[in-house]
Amino acid sequence: MSDDITDIGEDVVGVLAAQIEAHFAMGMDHLKAVVASDPAANPYVTDIVKWHGLLLDAQSALDRAEDDLLAALETQPSEVDDPTMGLAHRVNAAVTARDGRALVVRWLLDPDAPGKTDLAAERLARLRSRTGPAVPTSPARRTAGVPAPAVARAGRALR
Template structure:
């Protein structure tokens, strides 16, 4: 199973690596080097490289878990014992971790993904210097002779 094709699924890491390279228009090795040199220069690239590394790590854990399970299954009689069932659970957990990390990488690469617009606005807000208070801190100016509207609480009490 560890070759990524025996179960009919694509090589998740390979496909996402290609998408990253196409998105940033450079090889993954170059992109990793650029991020290592200037991690704050492009926060999107830094996030993608971080999660790609986590994805590669998760795939490695999955490969080892699958290999261990296959080795245990080769020695099993017709019924699977508890330790082998534990290995099967380990494979399932590794698939879940790998797939979750793959989803994060896909989300990071999708410019119109839900939540991305808010995230971009939040990043911009942090970068732009504030010129004044976020909320008005004084009463609005009223021309002379204009009365302030009566409060509703005051009218209701009468």
């Protein structure tokens, strides 16, 4: 793989890692250890560490896809065959995945990002603070002496 292409990917991951480290004033290894010890302690840090890990995975997949494509191109005559085009599409998909994950990390780091300060963000924050489901997840138990509601009886009669 050419050094220029490799450097771009490493720059994306490296720049974001540096931003995360500056934001929390600690290294990625320490952040990962903090999250591993108690993931529920700070969901914000847990989300950033999780998405940074996904970004690293995506960058590794992109590196492998680029290596496979370059190896195939070295053996190709002037025209590219279908399997090699498939590898090119795999590279494009890997770039998209890596860039998407990088955008998520950037969004998580930006306190003024769209969607973080509006009404929907406030509602989401309230939902996250709940410890259980918003509504019961199982139907209420009926005692033997209580008849079924009229709506339920009417629905059974229609069958």
